[in-house]
Amino acid sequence: MKLFIEVEKCCGFGECIALAPDLFRMGEDNRARLIGAGTVDQADEERARTAAFACPAEAIGVEE
Amino acid sequence: MTGVLIVGGSIAGVRTAEGLRRLSYEGGITILEAGPDLPYDRPALSKQLLAAGESAESVMLRSQADLDKAGIELRRGCRAVGLDVEARTVRLADGALIDYSDLVIATGSAPRKLPAAHGVHYLRTLRDALDLRDAIEGPVRVVVVGAGFIGSEVAAAATARSASVTVVEPYAFPLGRVLGDLVGKRLARLHESKGVQLILGRSVREVGADGAGGRRVVLDDGTTLDCDVVVVGIGATPRTGWLAGSGLDVADGVGCDEFCHASAPHVFAAGDVARWPNALFAEVMRIEHWTNAVEQAGVVAWNIVHPDKPRAYAPVPYVWSDQYGSRLQIVGRPRADDEVRIVLDDPADGSLVALYVRDRRLAGAFALNAPSQTLQLRRALAARAPLDEIMATIGVEY
Numbered sequence: 517m518k519l520f521i522e523v524e525k526c527c528g529f530g531e532c533i534a535l536a537p538d539l540f541r542m543g544e545d546n547r548a549r550l551i552g553a554g555t556v557d558q559a560d561e562e563r564a565r566t567a568a569f570a571c572p573a574e575a576i577g578v579e580e
Numbered sequence: 581m582t583g584v585l586i587v588g589g590s591i592a593g594v595r596t597a598e599g600l601r602r603l604s605y606e607g608g609i610t611i612l613e614a615g616p617d618l619p620y621d622r623p624a625l626s627k628q629l630l631a632a633g634e635s636a637e638s639v640m641l642r643s644q645a646d647l648d649k650a651g652i653e654l655r656r657g658c659r660a661v662g663l664d665v666e667a668r669t670v671r672l673a674d675g676a677l678i679d680y681s682d683l684v685i686a687t688g689s690a691p692r693k694l695p696a697a698h699g700v701h702y703l704r705t706l707r708d709a710l711d712l713r714d715a716i717e718g719p720v721r722v723v724v725v726g727a728g729f730i731g732s733e734v735a736a737a738a739t740a741r742s743a744s745v746t747v748v749e750p751y752a753f754p755l756g757r758v759l760g761d762l763v764g765k766r767l768a769r770l771h772e773s774k775g776v777q778l779i780l781g782r783s784v785r786e787v788g789a790d791g792a793g794g795r796r797v798v799l800d801d802g803t804t805l806d807c808d809v810v811v812v813g814i815g816a817t818p819r820t821g822w823l824a825g826s827g828l829d830v831a832d833g834v835g836c837d838e839f840c841h842a843s844a845p846h847v848f849a850a851g852d853v854a855r856w857p858n859a860l861f862a863e864v865m866r867i868e869h870w871t872n873a874v875e876q877a878g879v880v881a882w883n884i885v886h887p888d889k890p891r892a893y894a895p896v897p898y899v900w901s902d903q904y905g906s907r908l909q910i911v912g913r914p915r916a917d918d919e920v921r922i923v924l925d926d927p928a929d930g931s932l933v934a935l936y937v938r939d940r941r942l943a944g945a946f947a948l949n950a951p952s953q954t955l956q957l958r959r960a961l962a963a964r965a966p967l968d969e970i971m972a973t974i975g976v977e978y
Contacts, residue, residue, distance in 0.1 A: 528907075529900065530955040531871070537959070546951045569602065570874060572623070 517561050518579040519554040519568060523547050525575035532576060536560075536567040548575070582607060584884060585670060585678060587660045588686035588819075589613025590622060592851025592873035594641060596684050597652045599881030607681065609652045612670070614659040617706050618642060623870045625709035626730060627902050631737035636710060660687075663826040665844035682846045682884045685823070685834050686877075689816035689852040689868055694725060697787035699795055700810040703730055712811060716743050721807040723747075723797050725784050727754035729901050730813030732767070735776050736903040738811075745776045746805060748797070750783040760916040763934050763946050767908075770948075774904045779803075816868055818853045831855075833866040838892040840880045848884065850876040860894040860962070861913055861943075869899040896961045897944075906930060909954040912944030912961045923974050924950060933957075933974070942970055 519539065526547040532540040533548060539556065543549045556564045568576040584600060586593045589611045597609045613619075624639040647654050662671035669677040691702040701712045716722055716738045724731045724738070727749035735745045751757045753764025754771060771778055782799045790796035790806045797805040818833035828842055829835035834849035836842050836856040842849050849856075851873035855866040872895065879893040901908040914936035924933035932948040935957070942965070945957040953974060960970045 528951050529871075530951060530958070533955055534896075534958050534962070542952050542955060565602070566878070569599075569878070572870065572874070 517556045517558075517564065519550055519556060519564055520577045520579065521548055521550055521554075522575045522577070523549070525573045526571075527573045527575075529572050531570040531572060532567040535570055536563050539564055539567065582679075582681050584609050584682045584684060585680035586611045586684040586686055587670060588688055588851070588853075589615070589619055589654055589656070590686065590688050590851070590873070591619070591641070591870060592688070592853075592877045593684065593686035594619045594652075595874050595877035596686065596850055596881050598650060599878045600884060601650050601652070603881055603885040605881070605885050610678070611652060611654045612658045612660050612672070612678075613654060613656050615705060616657055618644065618647075618654070618656070620706050622704075625706065626703060626733040626737065629709050630703075630713055630716075630734065631740055631902065633713075633741070636706065639706065639709075659822075661822050663823055663828070663847075665826055665828065665847060668846065680846070682848065684880055684884075685842065685847065685849040685853055686851045686873075687819040687822070687853050689818050691812070692815045692817055694784060694787070694812045694814060696785065697725075697810070697812060699789070700725075700787055700812050702812055703734060704816075712809075715809045716741050719743065720809055721746075721794075722809045722811065723795070723805050723807045724811045724813065725797075726813040726815070727751075727767075727771075727778070727780075728813055728815065729755075729899070731811070732771070732903050733901060734811050734813060735771060736774070738809075739774050739776055739904070743809075746779060746807070747771065747776060748779045748782055748784055748799065748805075750781065752781055754778070757916060759910075759914055759934075759946055760918070760920055760936075762920050762922070763932075766932060766948070770904060770906060779805075816852065818855075818866065820853060838894070839883050839890040840876060840893050841883065841890075848880045850880045856893060858894050858897075859892055860896065860964070863913065865897070865913075867897055869897065871895075871898045896958050898958060906949055907951065909947045909951065910944065911947075911954060911958045912936070912942065914944030914946060918943055921971075923971070924953060935970070935974070937967060940967055942967055 528546040619641040620639045628634040659673045722738045722743045724747045754767040756764030785798045820830040833855040852868040883890045918936035921935045931950045934946045936944040947954040
């Protein structure tokens with residue numbers, strides 16, 4: 517599973533970072549970034565989906 | 581019908597439906613929505629639509645095709661008027677009965693009405709927002725009643741659209757009732773720096789015609805304000821009228837346990853309408869904010885699909901507001917009577933962070949243009965971190 521962020525959609529709410537601080541971080545521009553390349557270990561998939569689903573701006577996508 | 585019936589087609593209802601599908605729920609999902617529209621994003625009404633002037637299309641949450649693809653049946657213009665928890669049926673305005681395996685009450689809240697006020701705007705629905713947007717076009721005089729979130733965002737949007745704006749607020753400062761005078765004063769400065777006139781400590785006695793085609797607002801001290809548009813934002817009340825006689829506890833919203841389960845089997849509530857005990861704060865809460873609706877919907881979906889291993893709902897409340905190009909964020913449960921500690925106050929970029937301390941613990945925080953500190957505080961609240969640890973990492977007290 518792979519995550520991606522459409523950074524221009526991100527409004528910096530930080531939902532994803534609150535839910536999965538090991539997968540997302542806040543960029544210098546106060547928009548979220550992926551930590552690493554966005555590839556998610558199987559054990560973290562449910563948390564990753566939850567974080568993506570929680571984004572108010574719907575800026576996070578999941579490739580299964 | 582066997583399946584989940586969701587009453588209310590706003591964010592809590594839609595997210596519950598989608599959450600069920602995400603958890604591989606295979607039964608039928610029906611959403612009853614009293615209004616005429618497809619689901620739309622409510623925060624965007626005052627933020628994007630009113631302030632940024634974006635189109636009605638830009639605030640839509642889901643298309644009919646999205647709902648079809650997810651196997652969610654949305655019945656618009658369909659008002660629930662009664663609930664029988666024994667027979668497990670919801671009665672519609674036309675007398676039809678719909679049965680359910682599980683029911684989710686997500687009917688939200690309705691704006692509190694100002695008594696003796698005629699020809700005023702409220703902001704709750706897409707139509708309200710479009711009407712208001714038309715009304716504040718051009719150099720009109722706008723009076724906003726209430727300096728809470730809605731009132732403040734409307735004042736900011738109208739100012740940006742070149743209206744001249746006066747805000748009337750019964751409390752001494754904007755949001756002062758929740759955030760106290762220290763932060764309230766700062767928010768008053770934010771309004772005033774953009775040319776908004778604040779009339780604080782006054783309430784509105786009546787609103788009528790001014791005899792010249794406009795509106796006349798009469799304050800409790802007899803002052804009159806003549807204007808073109810009046811917008812009222814004085815809070816909201818949960819929509820539970822249709823549940824009268826159901827036997828459910830609806831004293832202030834639908835009373836639930838920590839699993840968002842109401843006081844009858846197979847009945848849940850989510851969003852503005854739900855009241856539940858939040859174990860993280862040891863407090864019974866009812867929260868009228870977007871993030872709460874989304875998070876609670878996820879927990880309700882889980883608890884419907886997994887009744888054998890239910891999850892307690894214990895979030896850190898979070899709300900944001902965009903005003904005059906600044907971002908306000910509140911986490912946790914700040915109260916006006918908490919001890920307030922300012923840990924960041926930078927006039928250069930207008931950033932401010934205030935901690936609200938109660939019983940030597942962090943109870944909540946307010947941040948202005950400080951999103952990374954807000955995130956950090958949100959995590960600290962979730963972890964119930966000790967105050968001295970938070971103070972040591974967030975900055976130096978002064």
